[in-house]
Amino acid sequence: MPQKKTYALPNIVSPANPVIFNPDICNGCNTCVEVCQIDVFIPNPEKGKPPVILHPDECWYGGCCVNECPCPGAISFNWPVQQRAYWKDKATGKVLRDSSR
Amino acid sequence: MTKWHDLLDKNGRAPSWPYPIRYDKEQEVETDVLVIGGGIAGCWAAISAARTGASVALVEKGDTIRSGAGGPGCDHWCNAPANPLSNVDPDEWAQHMAEPPYSNGIGTQIQCRENWDTLLEMEQMGGKIRDTDDDFVGAIGRDDKSKLMISPRYTKVHSYIPGMIKPKVFKSNPEGKLNNVVIRVWGSTFKPALKNECKRLGVKIFDRVMVTSILTEKGVQGARVVGATGFSNRTGQFMLFKSKAAVLATAGDWSLYVLNTELAGYNTFRSRNITGDGAAMAWRAGAALTAMERSGILMLGTGYKHTWYGGAGDASYENVPLVDAAGKRIPWPTQGWEDAGAMRPSPEEMEKITKAVQSGEYALPFYGDFPAMPDVERRVTWNLMLTEESTTKNIVDSYGRAGFDPAKHLLQNYNFIEGSSLSQWRTAGGGGPVVDWDMKSTLDGLYVAGEQVFSAGDHSFAASTGRYAGRKAAAYSKQVGAGAVSRDRIALEKARIYAPVTRSDGIDWKELHAGIARAMQYFCSEYKTERLLRMGLDALKEIEEVHVPRLYALDPHKLMRSLEDLSLLEHGRIILEASLARRASSRQLNFFRIDYPEVDPPEWNKFVTVRLENNKVVAGELPFDYFGDMKASYEAHNRDYAGVYQGK
Numbered sequence: 001m002p003q004k005k006t007y008a009l010p011n012i013v014s015p016a017n018p019v020i021f022n023p024d025i026c027n028g029c030n031t032c033v034e035v036c037q038i039d040v041f042i043p044n045p046e047k048g049k050p051p052v053i054l055h056p057d058e059c060w061y062g063g064c065c066v067n068e069c070p071c072p073g074a075i076s077f078n079w080p081v082q083q084r085a086y087w088k089d090k091a092t093g094k095v096l097r098d099s100s101r
Numbered sequence: 102m103t104k105w106h107d108l109l110d111k112n113g114r115a116p117s118w119p120y121p122i123r124y125d126k127e128q129e130v131e132t133d134v135l136v137i138g139g140g141i142a143g144c145w146a147a148i149s150a151a152r153t154g155a156s157v158a159l160v161e162k163g164d165t166i167r168s169g170a171g172g173p174g175c176d177h178w179c180n181a182p183a184n185p186l187s188n189v190d191p192d193e194w195a196q197h198m199a200e201p202p203y204s205n206g207i208g209t210q211i212q213c214r215e216n217w218d219t220l221l222e223m224e225q226m227g228g229k230i231r232d233t234d235d236d237f238v239g240a241i242g243r244d245d246k247s248k249l250m251i252s253p254r255y256t257k258v259h260s261y262i263p264g265m266i267k268p269k270v271f272k273s274n275p276e277g278k279l280n281n282v283v284i285r286v287w288g289s290t291f292k293p294a295l296k297n298e299c300k301r302l303g304v305k306i307f308d309r310v311m312v313t314s315i316l317t318e319k320g321v322q323g324a325r326v327v328g329a330t331g332f333s334n335r336t337g338q339f340m341l342f343k344s345k346a347a348v349l350a351t352a353g354d355w356s357l358y359v360l361n362t363e364l365a366g367y368n369t370f371r372s373r374n375i376t377g378d379g380a381a382m383a384w385r386a387g388a389a390l391t392a393m394e395r396s397g398i399l400m401l402g403t404g405y406k407h408t409w410y411g412g413a414g415d416a417s418y419e420n421v422p423l424v425d426a427a428g429k430r431i432p433w434p435t436q437g438w439e440d441a442g443a444m445r446p447s448p449e450e451m452e453k454i455t456k457a458v459q460s461g462e463y464a465l466p467f468y469g470d471f472p473a474m475p476d477v478e479r480r481v482t483w484n485l486m487l488t489e490e491s492t493t494k495n496i497v498d499s500y501g502r503a504g505f506d507p508a509k510h511l512l513q514n515y516n517f518i519e520g521s522s523l524s525q526w527r528t529a530g531g532g533g534p535v536v537d538w539d540m541k542s543t544l545d546g547l548y549v550a551g552e553q554v555f556s557a558g559d560h561s562f563a564a565s566t567g568r569y570a571g572r573k574a575a576a577y578s579k580q581v582g583a584g585a586v587s588r589d590r591i592a593l594e595k596a597r598i599y600a601p602v603t604r605s606d607g608i609d610w611k612e613l614h615a616g617i618a619r620a621m622q623y624f625c626s627e628y629k630t631e632r633l634l635r636m637g638l639d640a641l642k643e644i645e646e647v648h649v650p651r652l653y654a655l656d657p658h659k660l661m662r663s664l665e666d667l668s669l670l671e672h673g674r675i676i677l678e679a680s681l682a683r684r685a686s687s688r689q690l691n692f693f694r695i696d697y698p699e700v701d702p703p704e705w706n707k708f709v710t711v712r713l714e715n716n717k718v719v720a721g722e723l724p725f726d727y728f729g730d731m732k733a734s735y736e737a738h739n740r741d742y743a744g745v746y747q748g749k
Binding site: 004005007009012013014015016034035036037038039042043045052053054055057058060061062063064066067068076077078079085086087088089090091096097098099100 | 104105106108109110116117119162163164166167168169172173289309334335362363371372373374466468470472491492493494495498499500502503504505509510511512513658662
């Protein structure tokens with residue numbers, strides 16, 4: 001087991017991850033912070049790093065943060081599990097789902 | 102490292118608030134025209150006012166670049182009968198649209214007369230309204246000369262529902278050609294273009310500022326509007342706006358009956374920010390409001406149902422045939438060319454479908470059969486319409502990333518399997534300030550536009566009424582001097598809005614929100630009686646007296662959410678008062694009273710109005726046609742209308 005400091009924290013709000021940042025691509029320009037209607041994000045205290053997701057429970061899944069991002073791949077959309085779509089392959093009849101992580 | 106607790110782990114402490122805290126600072130702004138709300142209507146109001154030479158301040162809770170219900174995008178420019186491909190007369194179409202009771206004939210007439218001009222101005226600013234890249238050559242409705250793309254929506258009649266609304270032959274379209282009144286647009290290009298134009302015209306934009314009250318002359322309720330107060334939801338700084346005219350371009354209230362604040366967000370068409378602030382402010386200032394007793398059932402989106410794009414028979418499935426799990430076609434309209442844009446099955450057809458589901462004739466779940474469509478129509482629906490609609494570009498992108506290919510895959514539909522909506526989970530809204538032919542409220546100096554208007558329409562309604570209200574407000578501002586704000590009133594407002602940050606314990610905004618929603622669910626929902634409605638008023642009074650004084654906010658953002666709760670509380674009170682004033686039931690208003698069960702009795706076919714005078718509720722009424730003959734009245738009030746903007 002990895003050694004990790006354990007804090008006394010309240011439950012994590014749900015949904016917690018409306019988007020996922022790729023820290024290797026994101027340059028911390030904070031465009032997403034500015035285009036979000038409802039301030040889901042705040043700038044990272046460390047310059048050049050991806051913003052902090054502070055209010056994920058207020059996200060309306062408008063998607064502007066992802067659509068406006070100037071660094072392709074830096075931020076991607078992440079539907080909560082219960083909102084993920086199902087579909088079916090017409091040729092095989094196999095039922096599929098948005099199982100991306 | 103993107104989560105709050107990750108920072109905690111790294112630094113051993115919570116991150117500091119990222120913006121300077123300025124609760125005790127005040128900024129004063131003087132302007133000719135103040136626009137409250139920077140969505141579609143607000144931006145258009147600011148632009149049209151600024152184009153007359155007036156100084157304009159635009160105040161927005163989020164950031165004007167993408168704020169408002171139409172901020173992310175817009176796929177249909179509806180009810181544009183003045184467009185060159187239309188086969189119906191604008192005034193006749195407006196009349197048709199305003200036929201249902203409780204319609205707003207003023208806003209509708211403005212939309213039908215001016216939204217084509219508005220769209221051309223959108224194009225001037227850089228918005229994309231034509232298939233200039235020839236991506237959809239061969240699609241039904243595409244005009245190869247103008248490259249405009251007509252949508253199948255409203256091709257025969259407005260909001261067509263078979264069995265409930267009959268197709269109609271218009272005098273101006275005796276041969277019954279398709280009406281061609283709805284245009285597909287690339288609306289994701291609109292909002293940044295609007296913000297740029299505001300900046301270019303010198304509009305002073307105040308983003309991340311919540312307006313909390315409308316100021317009247319000397320603080321007298323019902324007097325002329327002379328400004329507004331607000332605060333920054335990032336720094337907490339107090340804002341004082343002094344204006345000669347104001348345009349209220351806030352939105353409705355979609356969360357009043359929604360108990361759970363977390364589940365409310367999933368693609369609701371309306372963001373968390375939309376909390377009835379405008380109606381609450383206008384009410385406190387003394388404006389008359391109408392149709393406030395109307396409510397709707399939560400249908401689209403929200404975490405309580407599946408996301409709206411999963412439902413066939415709604416816009417997302419335009420022209421997509423619906424099949425059962427065995428591939429059998431379901432007689433469910435597609436809002437498409439083949440069924441004249443019909444929105445849902447007739448009641449008889451719906452009963453047949455339900456029986457067939459229960460007997461096993463139709464196997465659940467249903468699917469949208471994208472692969473069965475011609476390639477160009479599939480692309481129009483999936484790649485144009487869904488990519489440009491308000492919040493749905495991320496659907497196309499994220500589904501695509503997850504492997505969904507509309508040429509190969511049927512998308513699941515959630516009819517039946519997700520169950521019915523509970524009637525206590527409602528959308529408030531549909532009401533708003535009474536307006537005249539200047540889009541002026543009953544208060545001098547206060548104009549109203551967009552969704553804030555009673556019985557408002559959609560994106561193009563917001564755009565065209567915003568553009569209209571902006572020019573009327575600017576004209577008024579040139580006739581009047583500066584008004585006198587009341588310093589006493591401002592001091593009271595400061596005490597009201599900053600109270601939650603003086604506390605660090607009590608109840609938070611989420612709990613208060615749920616408490617207010619519960620009171621509305623119990624006392625102003627499916628079953629209404631005088632006793633229940635009065636109990637609702639008492640319940641809100643108890644919340645105001647006992648729980649509001651316990652409300653605490655730890656930062657300016659939570660302060661905004663807390664004050665939104667107070668707007669919700671006020672909004673609930675207005676709805677209860679309006680519900681008490683209507684002593685009859687009404688199907689159109691989704692309003693049913695047990696003690697007055699007769700539905701739409703003729704003597705109640707009128708608008709009920711409510712307003713405050715010396716903080717006492719005054720109920721009144723207006724006839725359905727209080728705005729007079731729509732065509733004649735519009736023309737009488739717009740002799741100087743100059744059409745599409747020709748200036749710099």
